[in-house]
Amino acid sequence: MPLREFLPLSDQQREVQQLAREFAASELAPHTAEWDRSSHFERSLIGRLGELGFLGMTVPERYDGLGLDAVTYLLVLEEIAAADASTAVLMSVHNSLPSQMLLARGSEEQRTRFLRPMARGELLGAFALSEPEAGSDAAALRTQAVRDGDAYVLNGTKAWVSHGGEAGVIVAMARTDTPEDRQGAKGISAFLVTPDLPGFRVGKKEDKMGLRASPTVQLVFDNLRVPAANLLGEPGQGFVYALQSLDQGRLGIAAQAIGIARAALDHAVRYADERRQFGSPIRDFEAIQFKLADMATRVTQARATLYAAAAAKDRGESITQLSSMAKLTASEAAMWVTTQAIQIFGGYGYVTDYPVERLFRDAKVTEIYEGTSEIQRLVIARELYAA
Numbered sequence: 376m377p378l379r380e381f382l383p384l385s386d387q388q389r390e391v392q393q394l395a396r397e398f399a400a401s402e403l404a405p406h407t408a409e410w411d412r413s414s415h416f417e418r419s420l421i422g423r424l425g426e427l428g429f430l431g432m433t434v435p436e437r438y439d440g441l442g443l444d445a446v447t448y449l450l451v452l453e454e455i456a457a458a459d460a461s462t463a464v465l466m467s468v469h470n471s472l473p474s475q476m477l478l479a480r481g482s483e484e485q486r487t488r489f490l491r492p493m494a495r496g497e498l499l500g501a502f503a504l505s506e507p508e509a510g511s512d513a514a515a516l517r518t519q520a521v522r523d524g525d526a527y528v529l530n531g532t533k534a535w536v537s538h539g540g541e542a543g544v545i546v547a548m549a550r551t552d553t554p555e556d557r558q559g560a561k562g563i564s565a566f567l568v569t570p571d572l573p574g575f576r577v578g579k580k581e582d583k584m585g586l587r588a589s590p591t592v593q594l595v596f597d598n599l600r601v602p603a604a605n606l607l608g609e610p611g612q613g614f615v616y617a618l619q620s621l622d623q624g625r626l627g628i629a630a631q632a633i634g635i636a637r638a639a640l641d642h643a644v645r646y647a648d649e650r651r652q653f654g655s656p657i658r659d660f661e662a663i664q665f666k667l668a669d670m671a672t673r674v675t676q677a678r679a680t681l682y683a684a685a686a687a688k689d690r691g692e693s694i695t696q697l698s699s700m701a702k703l704t705a706s707e708a709a710m711w712v713t714t715q716a717i718q719i720f721g722g723y724g725y726v727t728d729y730p731v732e733r734l735f736r737d738a739k740v741t742e743i744y745e746g747t748s749e750i751q752r753l754v755i756a757r758e759l760y761a762a
């Protein structure tokens with residue numbers, strides 16, 4: 376890694392980072408290209424990540440997690456993403472959205488039933504907020520939940536659910552207000568949906584440009600009967616919980632973007648040293664040096680923003696604005712850095728013989744999910760006027 380570490384890390388943080396680096400180098404990197412080519416989801420990774428504690432990193436030890444701080448978690452995510460961005464999104468979604476919502480809002484019974492096995496890696500968690508007609512305007516979602524005795528009956532289609540067909544539990548948002556009395560965002564509740572429930576079906580699998588080893592699916596709820604005991608927190612509060620957990624989720628996506636950008640920089644630095652034109656390594660040309668310098672600077676800027684946000688989270692501060700800044704900075708850096716990396720590789724960057732075209736494809740989605748760059752800018756601007 377050509378970039379110097381600038382964070383004041385503890386011995387424990389360095390050890391966990393090193394563990395992630397070794398795991399990524401030995402168990403992910405050798406397979407990433409093939410998993411991407413064949414859109415293969417490697418199920419065994421769930422158990423393996425669980426054994427390492429990587430599926431319960433910030434969950435307290437009393438719920439079988441590692442009880443680590445946000446900084447350590449993001450350092451691990453960055454290492455995983457540098458080797459395989461698809462595995463990083465699995466880790467990020469599981470750790471930040473369903474796990475954090477269960478931790479913050481789940482009953483003791485729900486934490487025992489779901490959070491503990493999730494933290495051990497025995498149960499994968501997913502998050503279903505988006506719908507085909509409700510993306511950035513997620514509060515416009517239409518999936519309807521109607522109380523019927525000791526259950527809620529859900530009807531609707533959730534879209535873009537990362538590993539939704541592989542998860543043992545999905546935190547799904549549905550409306551509990553009535554068509555006659557729409558409450559907007561306050562009419563949305565969070566449900567713990569399991570795939571064994573009658574009326575649950577995995578729908579279309581998306582054929583994606585990047586992150587091809589992370590299966591993204593629609594979930595169809597057709598008179599899905601969810602026990603009332605699976606309502607998460609208070610009715611009508613689901614959207615608030617989702618926004619709160621997205622603050623942490625966006626840090627995870629920022630770490631993923633930084634991992635991708637860092638990997639592209641590493642490849643470009645090496646290639647510029649090896650590739651010769653006009654009798655010299657291309658690194659001797661100032662045009663290439665300036666590109667590499669700007670790439671390194673963009674990665675470092677993104678890391679500085681992310682770890683400032685993570686430190687604020689660890690101090691218990693509100694991070695809504697900082698997490699949007701971290702995601703915006705890192706995802707735009709990832710897109711820019713991977714584009715420059717392809718330029719440095721020339722024609723060889725445009726073909727699948729080298730990994731930079733995959734990194735470029737994987738980088739793009741970080742500007743889209745968990746809030747597009749346009750939405751991050753809206754959040755940042757809104758916070759400027761918050762009391």
Ligand SMILES: Cc1cc2nc3c(=O)[nH]c(=O)nc-3n(C[C@H](O)[C@H](O)[C@H](O)COP(=O)(O)OP(=O)(O)OC[C@H]3O[C@@H](n4cnc5c(N)ncnc54)[C@H](O)[C@@H]3O)c2cc1C
Pocket residue numbers: 468502503504505507509510511512534535536537538583586591740743744745746747748749750753
């Ligand atoms: C690979 C992948 C995985 C995903 N995983 C999940 C998941 O696990 N769970 C989940 O719930 N969702 C998931 N998503 C969905 C993702 O969060 C949405 O795609 C994203 O929020 C954008 O919604 P949209 O695609 O409907 O775009 P739209 O909302 O239709 O946006 C289209 C364009 O309009 C812009 N736009 C919209 N509103 C405004 C505005 N007010 N001001 C300015 N510009 C605006 C957007 O920025 C964008 O450029 C995933 C998406 C992808 C691609």
